[in-house]
Amino acid sequence: MMSSEKQANILIIDDDRTIVSGITLFLKKKGFLVDAATNPTDAINKVSNFAPDLVLLDMNFNIDTSGKDGLRLLKQIMDFNDAIPVILMTGWATVQLAVEGMKLGAKDFIAKPWDNNHLLSSIQNLLDLAKPSLERNELSDEIDSIIGQSPVFLDIMSLVKHIAPTDANVLITGESGTGKEVIAEAIHSLSKRNSNEFVKVNLGGISSSLFESEMFGHKKGAFTDAHLDRMGRFAKADKGTIFLDEIGELPMSNQVKLLRVLQERTYEVLGSSETKRTDVRVISATNKNLEQMVYNNTFREDLFYRINLIAIHMPSLSERAEDIPLLTDHFVRQVCEIYEVEIPLINNETYNWLKKLPFPGNIRQLKNMVERTLLINMNKRELNYQDFQHTSGKNQKPGPQIILPEVGLISLDDLEKQMIHKALDFHNHSISKTARSLSLTRSSLYRRLAKHHIPYEPKN
Ligand SMILES: Nc1ncnc2c1ncn2[C@@H]1O[C@H](COP(=O)(O)OP(=O)(O)OP(=O)(O)O)[C@@H](O)[C@H]1O
Numbered sequence: 001m002m003s004s005e006k007q008a009n010i011l012i013i014d015d016d017r018t019i020v021s022g023i024t025l026f027l028k029k030k031g032f033l034v035d036a037a038t039n040p041t042d043a044i045n046k047v048s049n050f051a052p053d054l055v056l057l058d059m060n061f062n063i064d065t066s067g068k069d070g071l072r073l074l075k076q077i078m079d080f081n082d083a084i085p086v087i088l089m090t091g092w093a094t095v096q097l098a099v100e101g102m103k104l105g106a107k108d109f110i111a112k113p114w115d116n117n118h119l120l121s122s123i124q125n126l127l128d129l130a131k132p133s134l135e136r137n138e139l140s141d142e143i144d145s146i147i148g149q150s151p152v153f154l155d156i157m158s159l160v161k162h163i164a165p166t167d168a169n170v171l172i173t174g175e176s177g178t179g180k181e182v183i184a185e186a187i188h189s190l191s192k193r194n195s196n197e198f199v200k201v202n203l204g205g206i207s208s209s210l211f212e213s214e215m216f217g218h219k220k221g222a223f224t225d226a227h228l229d230r231m232g233r234f235a236k237a238d239k240g241t242i243f244l245d246e247i248g249e250l251p252m253s254n255q256v257k258l259l260r261v262l263q264e265r266t267y268e269v270l271g272s273s274e275t276k277r278t279d280v281r282v283i284s285a286t287n288k289n290l291e292q293m294v295y296n297n298t299f300r301e302d303l304f305y306r307i308n309l310i311a312i313h314m315p316s317l318s319e320r321a322e323d324i325p326l327l328t329d330h331f332v333r334q335v336c337e338i339y340e341v342e343i344p345l346i347n348n349e350t351y352n353w354l355k356k357l358p359f360p361g362n363i364r365q366l367k368n369m370v371e372r373t374l375l376i377n378m379n380k381r382e383l384n385y386q387d388f389q390h391t392s393g394k395n396q397k398p399g400p401q402i403i404l405p406e407v408g409l410i411s412l413d414d415l416e417k418q419m420i421h422k423a424l425d426f427h428n429h430s431i432s433k434t435a436r437s438l439s440l441t442r443s444s445l446y447r448r449l450a451k452h453h454i455p456y457e458p459k460n
């Protein structure tokens, strides 16, 4: 157990006295103060008068298997103080209940019959998370190469430092190239698991049929092509961190298999009847909207709640455009170090130009662009925005980041008309410049001006 300054106070709410005394005994041995309530009135009294640090709540309270009592009690606890971490205890058959409970604000759920160590690590995680920041400055060395000063980014980094030392599961979302993997690695390297492996699994790249052999391993002869024993990813990641990348790509049939391991922390190697334990911290990432997938029934709700105790959303680069100069400098320095050339000067105009550029591929795209620009202009002492423009044009799909009005609000004709107005204003009514910026010939621009009844004074 992690050192804790003061003994944490845990309230068990369960009407089954055998369970209460079992858990009480175990938790007391682990150094907690334990209190119990065996009916709802007593439970609410104890929550309001003794301010427990954590609550363990049985969902099948009062042997009312519908779980209504458990949910009602949970709601009352949350109403009283939604900062108290609550762990739900439920039968395997009623996991759906737990999911309802998570929606109401419970932090975790444990299926009965529970495993004491699993229960302990869940308790410890939630207590650690509730502590004031564990952030320590000497740790920042290890994440020096993660660049950013924008407020959104700094918030993420302080969350990362806070949660890294716990074993809480983390879900990282965000567009492609926003740094999800970088953050996952940072969490591992700031965690107490950092002397063990960080195992990355690309769930989008594993065929459905090979999922179990890949994740859990197999014994020689387990299936036709199993010529040798194979170690699975969970075994490799033991005591370390498993990074489940592209978790939104996992087919339903495998989601249930993954849920089982995360829930029970045990699995079976294919072709062997032996049950293996796993001790891993799970970090998942996706650029999909899992909530939407849950709504569409393409992602299991119980798995969703299992993996996202901590949710980190990586902003797109355009949401943190102020970081673009810093990131640019960082990538420039990296390339110059590799090629042992002097760092070129970049003027403010160029930074400002870069800040306005759409980057649908986010940081990865900026990095590629900087690298290409440097390689092409290796011996230049100064880089200006035209140098970057030259390399950006090639790989950039035009304008995928334009924010368009809602469907139904505007016709294509009106949109065209407004864009022409905007371009005319911008180019001070120069027809040739306006036409060029809209990728039109002069004559087709004239035709459109006439069509939209836009007056113009040819200046040229
Ligand atoms: N804050 C940062 N500082 C420096 N480099 C970064 C930062 N964030 C991301 N990068 C770099 O940008 C590139 C993309 O990052 P990463 O692979 O983590 O993105 P991702 O969100 O996992 O992308 P995808 O969804 O495509 O897998 C990498 O080369 C990474 O090193």
Ligand SMILES: [Mg+2]
Pocket (backbone or CB within 6 Å): 180, 181, 245
């Ligand atoms: Mg990635």
